[in-house]
Amino acid sequence: xxxxxxxxxxxxxxxxxxxxxxxxxxxxxxxxxxxxxxxxxxxxxxxxxxxxxxxxxxxxxxxxxxxxxxxxxxxxxxxxxxxxxxxxxxxxxxxxxxxxxxxxxxxxxxxxxxxxxxxxxxxxxxxxxxxxxxxxxxxxxxxxxxxxxxxxxxxxxxxxxxxxxxxxxxxxxxxxxxxxxxxxxxxxxxxxxxxxxxxxxxxxxxxxxxxxxxxxxxxxxxxxxxxxxxxxxxxxxxxxxxxxxxxxxxxxxxxxxxxxxxxxxxxxxxxxxxxxxxxxxxxxxxxxxxxxxxxxxxxxxxxxxxxxxxxxxxxxxxxxxxxxxxxxxxxxxxxxxxxxxxxxxxxxxxxxxxxxxxxxxxxxxxxxxxxxxxxxxxxxxxxxxxxxxxxxxx
Numbered sequence: 142x143x144x145x146x147x148x149x150x151x152x153x154x155x156x157x158x159x160x161x162x163x164x165x166x167x168x169x170x171x172x173x174x175x176x177x178x179x180x181x182x183x184x185x186x187x188x189x190x191x192x193x194x195x196x197x198x199x200x201x202x203x204x205x206x207x208x209x210x211x212x213x214x215x216x217x218x219x220x221x222x223x224x225x226x227x228x229x230x231x232x233x234x235x236x237x238x239x240x241x242x243x244x245x246x247x248x249x250x251x252x253x254x255x256x257x258x259x260x261x262x263x264x265x266x267x268x269x270x271x272x273x274x275x276x277x278x279x280x281x282x283x284x285x286x287x288x289x290x291x292x293x294x295x296x297x298x299x300x301x302x303x304x305x306x307x308x309x310x311x312x313x314x315x316x317x318x319x320x321x322x323x324x325x326x327x328x329x330x331x332x333x334x335x336x337x338x339x340x341x342x343x344x345x346x347x348x349x350x351x352x353x354x355x356x357x358x359x360x361x362x363x364x365x366x367x368x369x370x371x372x373x374x375x376x377x378x379x380x381x382x383x384x385x386x387x388x389x390x391x392x393x394x395x396x397x398x399x400x401x402x403x404x405x406x407x408x409x410x411x412x413x414x415x416x417x418x419x420x421x422x423x424x425x426x427x428x429x430x431x432x433x434x435x436x437x438x439x440x441x442x443x444x445x446x447x448x449x450x451x452x453x454x455x456x457x458x459x460x461x462x463x464x465x466x467x468x469x470x471x472x473x474x475x476x477x478x479x480x481x482x483x484x485x486x487x488x489x490x491x492x493x494x495x496x497x498x499x500x501x502x503x504x505x506x507x508x509x510x511x512x513x514x515x516x517x518x519x520x521x522x523x524x525x526x527x528x529x530x531x532x533x534x535x
Contacts, residue, residue, distance in 0.1 A: 155332065167244065180204075184225040187259045189252055196221035198325035199378065199420035200356025200404060209233045210320035213346060215272040216240055216327030220249030223265050224256055226323075232262040237314065239270050241279070268313055272324070273331055273339040275346055276308035314346045322346065322353045326420075329358050329381040340395040349428040350475065353397065356422040358410070359385040365414040379411065382418055389423060397425035398452040398472070399479025426472075426479055429453060433466035435501035437489035439509035440465055440473050451480070456506045462487055464509040466501035487514045 180201055185193065196219050203225045206212055210230050214222050217238025226236045240246050249267045257263040269279040285303050289296075322343050331339050343353050360382045374380040383391065392400045401424050409417035429452065442449060442457035450456045457463050465473065472478060474486040490513060 180225070184228050187228075187256070188221065188224055189255070191248070192219045192221050192224065192252060195219040195248065198222070198356065199358050199406075199410070200325055200422045202323040202325055202354040202356050202422060203229065205354045205403065205424060206230065206321050206323065211235045211318065212237070212321045212323060213275075213314060213319050214238045215322065215324035215343075216330070217249060217267060218242075218245045220252065220265075220267065222323065222325055223249065223267070224252070227256065227260060227265045230264065232264060234264055236265045237319075238265070238267040239272055239275065239313070240267065241269065241271050243269075270313045272327065273335040273342060274308075275314040275342045276312040277304055278307060278311060278313040281307050281311060316345050317348050319346045320348060320351050322351075322355075324353075324355045324357070326357055326378050328355060329378050329383065330376070331381065333381070336391070340391050344395050344397065344427055347427040349430075350426070350478070351428070352399075352424055352426045353392070354403070354422065354424050356404075356420060357388065358382045358418055359388050359421045360419075361385060361409075361417045362415075364416055368413055368416065374413070379413065379418055385421060388421065392423065392425040393452060396430065397427060398429045399426040400424070400452065401479060424479075429468070429472060431468050433468060433501040433503040434495065434498035435464075436467045436470070436493040436495070436498045437491070437509070437513045438465055438467060438470040439463060439487040439489075439514055440470065441485040441487060443483050443485060449483075453503065455503070458506075458508075462509040462511065462514065464501075464507040466503055467495065467498065469503070490514055 181204065184203070198218075198221075203222050206226055206229050208229065208231045211234060212226050212230060214226065214236065217223050217240045220238060223236045223238040226234075230236060238249060240249070246267055246269055253263070253265065253267070256265070269283075270277060271279070282304060285307075286300075289299070289303075291297060291300055328336070328339060347353065358378045361384070363384060364380055364382065368374050368380050371380060389400055389402075402421060403424050404420070404422040406419040406421070409419045411418045439462040440457065441462055442459050444459045446459065448456055448458050451469075453469070455463070455465065455469065470486070473480045473484045475481060487509070
């Protein structure tokens with residue numbers, strides 16, 4: 142992540158971003174972000190032209206969302222991604238757009254009724270909040286301030302206490318409540334000191350097994366001081382860009398697993414002071430926390446690599462029956478997860494009840510004894526005619 146602790150920024154990042162995107166809500170700003178092509182046209186056909194013209198993003202995270210899911214869009218802006226998702230998740234799904242900009246919220250909310258009429262159902266809402274503080278509903282904060290204006294330093298404590306109360310009693314986005322968090326070129330707009338909290342908030346709101354699908358601008362080396370000290374470049378998705386490898390490390394350090402680059406722009410969008418800036422779309426999963434218990438399960442890595450290592454340090458040797466704990470077994474074999482296509486699941490011959498399963502030493506890589514998975518009561522035959530009959534060993 143860009144380090145601005147030695148040379149702090151000389152301008153207010155949030156104010157620069159707010160003003161730039163307020164202008165973008167009033168008039169289209171073609172140069173505001175990296176142009177994005179490739180959206181599935183059938184989802185664009187019913188969208189108002191104003192939303193399309195005033196959308197600013199660098200990728201298409203919507204294509205990785207499925208029917209029936211609950212989705213949060215960070216920095217929802219004009220609402221384009223949310224209205225696409227409304228069609229993809231369907232009536233049984235739900236879409237929540239989060240934005241801090243009143244102009245953008247006014248634009249996206251303006252089309253709620255017309256879009257609901259076109260779809261035949263209402264499954265979208267737009268809420269006011271900071272994406273690095275998804276628990277605090279800023280519409281409720283504003284309502285409190287109108288009743289209890291702050292006129293002295295002493296009242297600041299009451300304001301902070303009210304914010305804490307709202308986070309606990311009426312959170313904007315509840316913990317463990319969301320299937321997918323998406324974002325389209327917004328994480329780079331957050332202040333450097335808030336970026337760690339931003340990733341923690343994404344992690345918090347996701348359900349176990351949920352995932353983040355984030356499109357953002359990244360750079361191949363750290364931005365120069367000249368780039369960092371230009372507020373136009375910050376609000377233009379340049380100065381706050383993550384270095385490419387550090388972007389993925391932020392997911393890993395937060396506790397995500399199965400982190401994967403889904404799309405990477407081959408040619409840079411911009412080159413400034415010799416630094417390349419391009420679009421990257423990353424997917425990452427939540428759910429590797431918890432106890433490691435041994436239920437005699439095993440997995441076989443299909444290949445083609447000779448060996449691979451996951452985010453918990455487990456090394457899988459190609460073709461070997463690698464022993465895994467129950468938690469890891471379910472992560473690897475989840476059809477909606479990151480590893481499913483590369484893994485062959487080997488269930489135990491005799492199931493070990495979860496409540497009596499002993500601890501599993503997940504810090505060691507072990508090969509599972511075949512006797513624990515195939516059992517001892519298998520048939521043996523030497524008759525060639527019996528080899529592949531339904532009653533034989535095969």
